[in-house]
Amino acid sequence: MYRIPRFCLPALLVASLFPVQGVAQTAPKLDVPYVPTPEPVVARMLEMANVQPEDHVVDLGSGDGRIAIASVKDRGAKSALGVDLNPERIEEAEANAQKAGVADKVTFEQGDLFKKDISDANVLTMYLLPRVNMQLRPVILEEMEPGTRIVSHAFSMEDWEADQTDVVDGRYIYLWIVPAKVQGQWQVKNGEQAFTLDLAQTFQNVRGEATVNGRPSTVEGKLDGERLHFTLGEQQFIGIVDGDEIKAVSEGGAVADWSATRS
Numbered sequence: 001m002y003r004i005p006r007f008c009l010p011a012l013l014v015a016s017l018f019p020v021q022g023v024a025q026t027a028p029k030l031d032v033p034y035v036p037t038p039e040p041v042v043a044r045m046l047e048m049a050n051v052q053p054e055d056h057v058v059d060l061g062s063g064d065g066r067i068a069i070a071s072v073k074d075r076g077a078k079s080a081l082g083v084d085l086n087p088e089r090i091e092e093a094e095a096n097a098q099k100a101g102v103a104d105k106v107t108f109e110q111g112d113l114f115k116k117d118i119s120d121a122n123v124l125t126m127y128l129l130p131r132v133n134m135q136l137r138p139v140i141l142e143e144m145e146p147g148t149r150i151v152s153h154a155f156s157m158e159d160w161e162a163d164q165t166d167v168v169d170g171r172y173i174y175l176w177i178v179p180a181k182v183q184g185q186w187q188v189k190n191g192e193q194a195f196t197l198d199l200a201q202t203f204q205n206v207r208g209e210a211t212v213n214g215r216p217s218t219v220e221g222k223l224d225g226e227r228l229h230f231t232l233g234e235q236q237f238i239g240i241v242d243g244d245e246i247k248a249v250s251e252g253g254a255v256a257d258w259s260a261t262r263s
């Protein structure tokens with residue numbers, strides 16, 4: 001009779017406890033391990049993102065679903081989607097949504113967060129890793145609508161400075177508002193006056209030059225989503241960017257009646 005050599009017995013025991021082949025076939029290779037965000041941090045993330053009833057919230061790497069569920073249950077969001085590569089997490093999240101009574105408004109999808117079209121989110125939440133945030137950054141800046149709020153637990157996006165930062169129980173939370181694109185040359189009308197505005201943009205920061213009556217002046221400004229504000233001399237300009245048009249917002253002491261068209 002064939003006898004198993006004694007030195008093989010420990011290995012066989014381990015193999016019987018962990019069916020390695022089966023695991024290797026089914027276990028997804030995660031880019032980020034599962035670590036849940038504590039509830040007070042979830043609450044503050046959604047507060048910073050100012051989640052509203054008209055919002056669709058997407059949580060990339062959704063774990064047990066707590067952020068997507070709280071978006072709808074606690075903040076009244078219209079809908080939420082959680083994406084996770086691990087089917088076990090999806091099962092758990094779906095059960096949690098049922099328990100919370102929000103299964104009709106919260107969906108969980110098993111899949112790779114890098115392959116998901118996230119352009120319909122008004123709010124994007126993440127608890128990932130610095131490298132993953134940086135891989136997502138160009139997608140966020142290129143494909144998401146200006147004004148979309150991005151909240152990240154723990155990890156920044158390097159030189160794209162956050163619009164707001166907070167710390168809850170020692171944990172960092174970052175908020176960014178996707179800025180409109182204003183780089184280029186604009187023809188500005190300000191009542192009877194017309195001038196050229198050359199703008200360069202780095203994320204939400206805007207610098208440039210305005211040429212008024214042949215005289216150049218430096219312009220410094222900022223974007224808050226689609227809302228541009230800049231100072232020219234003593235004057236404050238605030239406007240809403242809509243593609244190649246900017247329309248004035250009359251507010252406080254800002255110039256009331258101006259508009260701009262990109263040339």
Ligand SMILES: C[S@@+](CC[C@H](N)C(=O)[O-])C[C@H]1O[C@@H](n2cnc3c(N)ncnc32)[C@H](O)[C@@H]1O
Binds near residue numbers: 036037063065084
């Ligand atoms: C740190 S946990 C965050 C869970 C949840 N968002 C929270 O804050 O409580 C990261 C999650 O990302 C998931 N994940 C890792 N790599 C992924 C990928 N490529 N696509 C989708 N999900 C992924 C993991 O399964 C894990 O549940």
